[in-house]
Amino acid sequence: MTADHWGYVLAAYGIAALALGAYWRRLVRLDRRLPGRRPR
């Protein structure tokens, strides 16, 4: 039976989650830093 290599699966999804989370946090930070009314 083929080895499952769960560590690789976890690494791929983990890195993706970190990258997407970091980008989302950057957008939120940029949005909060700007003056003026936020569009609704």
Added chain:
Amino acid sequence: MSIARVLGWLATLALAAGLVMGFGVAPREATQGNVQRIMYLHVPTILVAYLAFAVVLVASIVYLARRADAADRIAHASAEVGVLFTGICIVSGSIWGKPTWGTWWTWDARLTSVSIFFVVYLGYLLLRGAVDDPERAARYAAVIGILGALNMPLVHFSVYWWRTLHQPPSMLKPGAAAMPPSILAALLVNLVAFALLYAYFVVKRSRVLAREAEALG
């Protein structure tokens, strides 16, 4: 509720559904084992990156034709998200390659063409930051946004045009998808999830760019 917020929640729910489909519903692949589940991340991210760069192409043409700032902001936001998704695709592919091909990286046609693709749009973003005049930055970026898209068919069809270690496309290929319905369903749910996430990021980033331009006067 704003459209960005709606898209954000829809993307979150769809991503959760994608994880359930990829890890709960789709079966363990017979040849590769569970490591094949990286496909539910790897394939949707590159397909949505294609979408992102197609949007850059159209928005760049609109900007050059009409000098519409909104089109430039959409192109900028879409390029940024496209680079992020391409990066995730490259990294997840490399991680998938190690247990299945025995190597993290090889300079075959698909991997090389997608790397060039990534670097071109990274250059697009760097150029935007390097040129002080926003009008000139937008104009130069639009030209790169149009030329960069020419590489897209090369990336996608490289596996047909050259002999590569990379497998042929799982989707966007001639003929029906050659995979069991449960695997195809998991792939499609994840594709929708990443497309929603892309839309959410682009809407949010475009708004930030609009407010930045407003603040600068």
